[in-house]
Amino acid sequence: MDKYRLVVNPYDIEKWVNEMASQGWLLKKFTWIRFTFERGEPGSYIFRHDELERFGASYEDEYLDFLKSSGIEQVDRSGNFVFFRKPANDGPFELYSDKKNKISKLSQKISLLLSLILLNLMIGVIGLSGIFSAQAIDWIKLSMNITNIIVVVLFSIPLLKLVRVRHKLKKDLDLFTD
Structure with missing residues (x-):
């Protein structure tokens, strides 16, 4: 399956x-x-x-x-x-990874997602601002730019979750043991 x-x-x-x-x-x-x-x-x-x-x-x-x-x-x-x-x-098992390493991996994912979000936001906003200044609306360009904005919204949700997980790990980080 x-x-x-x-x-x-x-x-x-x-x-x-x-x-x-x-x-x-x-x-x-x-x-x-x-x-x-x-x-x-x-x-x-x-x-x-x-x-x-x-x-x-x-x-x-x-x-x-x-x-x-x-x-x-x-x-x-x-x-x-x-x-x-x-x-x-x-019995249960854990794979050991220190919190600093986990935070670093999450930071890399956050940077990648944030770059993707900002790129789509920029393309979407620039595209939408130019569409309405023309005499006739180009529906294909409009739908593509709206899709960029939807991508921004959809990828913002996992971004916020990752930021929350990273924040929790940073909060739990004990400099004397990790």
Whole structure:
């Protein structure tokens, strides 16, 4: 079964994948928008995500070998975003990433989304301002510029969620332990 979700907030996606697993749908493959699930035993696995370095750090193979030796299976990888799973009867597991690293990854996503939003906003506003000064309205240009404004609104929602998650992590950051 295929489901479609945009990977913006990795923590929401991880929660959703685990909810699907509790219903018996186990993650098999994914891309940044498409998730493929296969039927399995409900609640048999716990899924976690991690974001590896973009172009493969020197320690990446060692890290993946360590996880494998710990009984953690790599499900799939899309770019630097990886999902792992471990049998639920082995108990809960966490992939350790310090809060500073998580904040840094979220800041990168926020910058990318903000750039996309500002670009669409600029194109949409400039396009809309020129349309109404003409004698006849060009409906194709109008619809394209309105689409840019809709993209701004739709991408602002995940942007605000990411900012909230980053703010919470910053608030929880303990400089003496992280």
